[in-house]
Amino acid sequence: MKNDLHEALMDLVGVVNRPQPDQHLLKLAGVSLDRALFPLLVRVGLRGPIGVVELAELVGRDHSTVSRQVAKLESLGLVRRRAGDTDARVREAVVTPAGQAMVDAIGQARSRMYASVLAHWTEEEKATLTHLLRRLADDAKVWVKEEGGG
Incomplete structure (x- = not known):
């Protein structure tokens, strides 16, 4: 897959x-x-x-x-x-x-x-992207500290 x-x-x-x-x-x-x-x-x-x-x-x-x-x-x-x-x-x-x-x-x-x-993206799409990227980055940082050897 x-x-x-x-x-x-x-x-x-x-x-x-x-x-x-x-x-x-x-x-x-x-x-x-x-x-x-x-x-x-x-x-x-x-x-x-x-x-x-x-x-x-x-x-x-x-x-x-x-x-x-x-x-x-x-x-x-x-x-x-x-x-x-x-x-x-x-x-x-x-x-x-x-x-x-x-x-x-x-x-x-x-x-x-x-x-x-991002000119062709709606304001809602840009806000969603920003929110989800921030969440991904924050969760990845926690993972590195806890499990990834950081």
């Missing part, structure tokens, strides 16, 4: 992981940033302050690689690192005003892209 959900998710992941949509998004946002750095910047902007280990888990990369990439974002003035609020030994990344401006520009460009992709 064919697993339609798995196939659809793999197709979506394939589109999201291709370099062309990222390059288009950055161009649409008017942002000049290495394609490997912008997902980190966006997550720091949306989830920060955030430690490198947690950030690495979110993006599915090795924490030493993410640490070097956060250092690059810091050198560009887009994030700063500070001691953690709950554990001073943990270095957290926090977006700077310049970094937040980039995160906002990328978010606005992403909204325009989604509007184009």
Whole structure:
């Protein structure tokens, strides 16, 4: 039996992981940033302050690689690192005003892209999609913590 959900998710992941949509998004946002750095910047902007280990888990990369990439974002003035609020030994990344401006520009460009992709969907379909994707993501996170070795 064919697993339609798995196939659809793999197709979506394939589109999201291709370099062309990222390059288009950055161009649409008017942002000049290495394609490997912008997902980190966006997550720091949306989830920060955030430690490198947690950030690495979110993006599915090795924490030493993410640490070097956060250092690059810091050198560009887009994030700063500070001691953690709950554990001073943990270095957290926090977006700077310049970094937040980039995160906002990328978010606005992403909204325009989604509007184009979903132009023929009803408002109800878009709301249902958003609700079900959020539910799937939340349940998948719980599963990883409880059963998937996370």
